Amino acid sequence: MAHTAANAGNRSPSATERLNAEIRDVGTEQFVSSGYKPGIIRHIVLFRYKDEVRDSQRNEVTQRFVALQRSLRNGREYIVSIETGTQTSGEQADHGLQQAFVVTFRSEGDRNFYVGRPFVQDAQFIDLQHDQFKDYVTPFLDGVVVFDYSV
Numbered sequence: 001m002a003h004t005a006a007n008a009g010n011r012s013p014s015a016t017e018r019l020n021a022e023i024r025d026v027g028t029e030q031f032v033s034s035g036y037k038p039g040i041i042r043h044i045v046l047f048r049y050k051d052e053v054r055d056s057q058r059n060e061v062t063q064r065f066v067a068l069q070r071s072l073r074n075g076r077e078y079i080v081s082i083e084t085g086t087q088t089s090g091e092q093a094d095h096g097l098q099q100a101f102v103v104t105f106r107s108e109g110d111r112n113f114y115v116g117r118p119f120v121q122d123a124q125f126i127d128l129q130h131d132q133f134k135d136y137v138t139p140f141l142d143g144v145v146v147f148d149y150s151v
Contacts, residue, residue, distance in 0.1 A: 015148070019112075019119055020119065023119055023120070028120055028122055028125050029125065030109075031109065031112050031119075031120070031125075032120060032125045032126075033109045034073070034074075034078065034107055034110055034113075035107065035109060036107055036108055036112070037107055037108035037109060038106060038107045039106075039108070039151065040080075040104060040106065040150065040151035041105040041106075041108055041110070041111045041148060041149070041150055041151070042102055042103070042104055042148065042150075042151060043102070043103040043104075043105065043111055043114070043115075043146070043148045044100065044102050044103075044145075044146065044147045044148070045065075045100070045101040045102075045103070045144065045145070045146050046097040046100050046101075046144065046145040046146075046147075047061075047097065047098060047099045047101075047137075047141055048095075048096045048097050048098055048141065048142045048143035048144070049099070049140055049141060049142060050140060050141065050142045051142075053140045057140060058140075061136075061137055061140055062084055062099070064133055064136065065082065065084065065101055065133065065137075066082050066084060068103075068127075068129060068130055068133060069081065069082045071114075071127050071129045071130065073110070073113060073127070078105070078106070078110050078113070079103060079104070079105065079110070079114065080106060081102075081103070081104045082101060082102070082103050082104075083101070083102045084100065084101045084102075085099070085100055086098060086099050086100075087099065087100070095143075095145075096143065097145060108150075111148060113126060113127055114127045114130050115130075117131065117134075
């Protein structure tokens with residue numbers, strides 16, 4: 001359905017708008033706390049690599065991403081799991097995306113801590129390992145899709 005000025009006032013806020021409002025309402029410390037909105041959260045990340053990226057580089061990206069599961073928060077691992085795999089569907093609906101990662105958290109607060117920027121700017125409230133990984137992986141990618149949902 002096309003978005004028009006006529007129905008703009010009736011639309012639901014986007015996830016970005018909702019999260020920006022939440023962080024303003026509850027404050028950064030609460031927004032990223034492990035107890036904030038408990039429940040299973042899935043964070044799906046889909047990569048499309050640049051044509052020139054070699055298999056060895058893809059393998060390194062995968063190893064570094066999966067290693068994020070060992071990231072610590074207050075001295076404890078906070079990521080439940082990270083799964084990965086390459087695209088194998090024959091449905092021709094992959095939009096050129098080549099690799100998936102599914103990251104599972106115990107709360108929205110843990111997910112918010114992991115995602116960090118653009119919502120959270122203060123380094124004490126973000127996973128610096130994930131932040132560094134995003135900087136590392138960006139030059140290898142031609143496209144990224146991220147989709148989160150509550151189970």
